[in-house]
Amino acid sequence: MAAKTAVPVDSKEFFDALAAVMNTHPERFDPLGWFDLDLGVVINRQSAEPLVLALRFRGSRCEDVRESFPDDNVDCVVEGPVASWAQMVDDIVVNGHATGRHTLSSLVLLGERIRLHGADPLGVDRFFRVAESVQVFFDGAGEALGAGTVPGTESLREEVVQVHARH
């Protein structure tokens, strides 16, 4: 079960915040090398329409977070239920970065919880070309949520840790 955070994971605001973290920390991405990727994100919800976003990565920046996308407008799509996304984010908040089976590469490998797909196999392979950078983008989740590493927000991190301990 995921912790309740100030900004819901299944919101454009969360991804805007992730983009802001990336764009203010080029030093985390430059050593990995620049990358170009149009990544679709689909977060499925039980009682609402899915959140459908297109993230535009260019160089060491996330240049755009848009709602919805035509099928041919992204290289590939990562799609899964909100609970799986929240578990990944929780792991990042607790550990500072995704660990073990909570990394995006791990989650999409078997595709049981989060699936990687696309109309073009080359677009899917593009994800593998830059997977480390994409992971570092998501590893900014703690800061995007204002948890853990930002002074004064330790309580949110503590809440997530407690939720993990209970489950």
Next chain:
Amino acid sequence: MAASGSELTRRLPERDSVTQEPLDWSWLMGAKAEWGVRAKPGPRGLTLADISVGSYGDVPERAPLRTMAPRGAEVEDGVPDMGYILNSKSDVWSDNVTELYEEAVARQWSATRDIPWGEVAELPSDLEHAVCQVCTLLAEVEMIAADLPAKWMWRMNHDFVEAKMFLATQVMDEARHTEVFRKRALANGGGLLKAKRNTEEQLRVILQAKTYTQASALMHLLAEGFVLDLFRQGELISPSPLEKRMFRLTMQDEARHVSYGTLHIRYAVEHDPDVAEEIHEALDVGEKMLMELTNPSMNTALAVLLAGGVDEVESKGFPLLAQLNAKQITSYLARCERAGLARLERTLFPVEMLGIDRSAPAAAALGVS
């Protein structure tokens, strides 16, 4: 505005003052160069795409000469013939090659510096043995993807220099992969284990392919495609974060090579439909080789890693390995389709066992959505 070449040469001596030999100022005349064409840098610096300006960006379908002269230079009469045999663009080109070269240069990493060797974890003996066996095989096979392009690069016409430059990055990548797997085998008290005859037989088939495009199909589409999916499995087979990082970084490199090969084959087939049958024949041999020359040592080592040790290798390791092997085959067949090769009906892999209908449209059958 700077003085023209002809104005400048009027002010210059015609002969060397010491030797009295005639001086060559022809280069100062600008030759036939597009004097005044200026490549403009973008936010990342000056990329190969940025310098594809004017006629310099025109890559001929058929190279007019066989020299090392840079494409776009004025070539003196009587230059020696370098004996290139790959003189058509379709022999080597892929439409993503300049992007892949820039990406490769930007995303280089160091097996010495970027792997946390200081954090190597003490592992149970079965897991350390399995890691060492996997690394032994990878240290053996990775260098084929350096040797093979190196074998062909000096036969590629220099007019397609961007393709040669990309393949040079692949050679460097594979050297680093050989390095990182050799280092991991030696880093934790295990060492190099079994090198098998079947593996060497497989490598020989790839290395001895008759044409570069057949070799590219065998190496980029088939072998590296399978290895790319194996590196993806690093998420499950890695006993510690160190191995995970090793597999993730090698995976990124491998995916570039596969992307080049996919679009090279596509370019070749589109520009010379007859080549499709040659590629199919090579892949017939390659698939047969993969099925007949299996590597039991690799499979058992992977199964142990997937199971987290020998105890659950039967109940967990082998079933998971079968699942991942199926993914390797479907990914490979999807890339073949993208490359313009309708391979689903012809493949020798037992796709029926994976629940794939050969007669269905490829996109649906292979789960490409």
